[in-house]
Amino acid sequence: MSDPVAELYAAVEAASGAVREGGETGSSRPTLERPPKPEFGDYSTNAAMLLAPTLDQKPRDVAERLAVELTERLGEGLERVEVAGPGFLNLFLSDQWYRRASAELLAAGEEIGRRAAEETGRVLVEFVSANPTGPLTAAGGRHAAYGDSVVRLLEFAGRGVEREYYVNDAGGQMARFAASIGARMKGEQPPEDGYEGEYVIELAGKLEAEGLAPDDLDALERRGATLMLDEVRGTLERYGVEFDSWFSERSLHDAGKLDAVLDDLREAGHIYESDGATWLRTTSFGDDKDRVLLRAGGEPTYYLSDIAYHRDKLERGFERLIDVWGADHHGHVGRMKAAMQALGRDPEVLELVIMQFVHVIDPDGRSQMSKRKGEFVTLDELLGDIGTDATRFFMLQRSHDTTVDLDLELARRISNDNPVYYVQYAHARIASILRKAGEEKVEGALAADPTAVSEPVQQAEKELLKRLCELPGEARDAAERRAPHCMCTYAMATAADFHAFYRDCQVVGAGGEGVEGSRLALCTLAKRAIVRTLGLLGISAPESM
């Protein structure tokens, strides 16, 4: 076990159990948290306040009894425990606890922060999935960074995960795209609802040079999509996002999957005809109205493709499907869940993450990105201006349900102010210290037994060590909540704790028996933690800056 905090928590739960004496279990589990003030100790728990009602005793009295139990269980790891406020238990940990924690973190090696897998089962994360009708926009960059990081978090949590890009290479949008290319080839404006972006003109020129005819819309559609998709692939590669599969919507049509799923739904009695169209009775499953699967003209809707697609995912053996969708698709959530039920599946296995927009700030104010209108900042532009690391951090810092404002001017300016450099700088500083100490010294420090040191542990060392101990819990929470932004916050806090440690504690040449060694070990731990944290965000950790 390389998780000292989990051990502390286990002790709190055990003490709780002992005091409860088999009585009723409270509805919520006790907390173990870093209290807001140093006077409140290293960790505190609300266990007594949770137990008090079920025991019908005063919280502070329960706390006193818990304190006795905890003292017994934690032994010399505990310096003292205090009952405070309405019934909090404040734990003050001994230097010995910190040395032991250090030893445990060291034992984890490069796997620092990893916990034993709690869930298994393969997961498919589908994200970006932008139409191949134009370049990736900044919004695509947000989706890509998010989806990729969620996959990294899940992998780290021990799950088998794959990344998939669904290519909408069929349907009405593609037809409009082809028509727009054709129009540009003839020197005309794109049709209404067409794609007005400049890149279409460029694309038209390219296709013309290849000898395609402006009226051969089918060829324009296929070739145009291929070229756009190649561009998207290139951008994602530069961005460090690698998909395991690119799933073509067209391939579903070609394989007859739409007809197959339609037949099955019909057989299950969920389908009816009306106004010449074919409908799925989604209202049976909580949707507010029924949805069309086949238009009056017999053309399948995107919805039908999507049902066939999701069934295909399940047939490929994934036990959990995570789709990252833009906010403009949130209206589809209900019907997609309904479709899962219509297929006789548990709608819970399908998880839909709705990503809020990226707004572009221009001098006139905010404008939403529109690929059709050609108003957007491309991901390539961002990568050119501020690079992959800064872009990723910027995109991941905010929770997925918060709108991100992107001011390109600011983004360029922000480059050096981007918090990612703060974190990377901490890493580079550590690397510099370790270089100065030399390999031999560092290896010796890592091989030594931290618990053998008797010099006092400085406050800054304790703070840093506590932060490092949080990594397993943070990474697990971030994975479970599909919330990479938590890792950004953690990275900042870890870097800040390191910088404070750097200020207060000399490492190389530090006096005191074993002090230099234990600090080199601490530096190594911090370095590993930062590498891990940034790695989960898909961001590099440079050895020097």
Add this chain to the structure above:
RNA sequence: GCCCCCGUAGCUCAGCUGGACAGAGCGCCGGUUUUCUAAACCGGAUGUCGCAGGUUCGAGUCCUGCCGGGGGCGCCA
């Protein structure tokens, strides 16, 4: 009209399944370099956590109703 997201310091946002006087970054003011990277550190200022009720020993966090901003309600995707 119905549904989703947001409303926390001048700005951009954290705040985990409710917990102890509300945090970070940026910006602003002042300070720190014979010592391992000053892309750093230290100090200072600023908040009716949109409003009103409710649940609770305790609410920024949960419930209800409003107000404000964004988005969605297609036989487009």
